[in-house]
Amino acid sequence: GAVVSQHPSWVICKSGTSVKIECRSLDFQATTMFWYRQFPKQSLMLMATSNEGSKATYEQGVEKDKFLINHASLTLSTLTVTSAHPEDSSFYICSARDLRQGTYNSPLHFGNGTRLTVT
């Protein structure tokens, strides 16, 4: 079945530095990838929709200059947290849609998430 690989699984960085998270679809092509953020014991909040070949669409309240999203190919999307601060510490999860399943009936395939800790 379709697999989404997210890397790294966890990262610790110092305040003020930038961190890049990769999301790859391993055996399918995804025109659209979604980035979610999850705080402890809370639900997933959609941050942005990443479209291959075009600019990402950010949800209201998400700083596009802080959370840079690039969808370089049909199998790779990256999220860069710029000038990270402790309040950016969270669990970030990507997901991708499998084009082979054609219509909207296709479910999202999720990566295993990245736990970011900013010290």
Place this chain on the structure above:
Amino acid sequence: AQSVTQLGSHVSVSEGALVLLRCNYSSSVPPYLFWYVQYPNQGLQLLLKYTTGATLVKGINGFEAEFKKSETSFHLTKPSAHMSDAAEYFCAVSDRGDSSYKLIFGSGTRLLVRP
């Protein structure tokens, strides 16, 4: 805007007992409906989905859910809980008219299974 409500942030059942996790959506036009499970520090795994057709949907691991339009509900059930079912469960919806096909998640329900 579409929203989804999961009643009960925690549900505790004994092993072998019935599992019932509640989910209600807000829109007048039924959305696409999904249930996902999340184990600690992992992504989400699809349990089942409803898009069209039969309102009783069977998923993996013995779970099933029934779409009830009159109640705007999509509750998740399993006849007999197993210890391995302990996890966080999320109901999710997506507007049929939303071309971005994004999912909106409920707040989640943590299922605890007592031996």
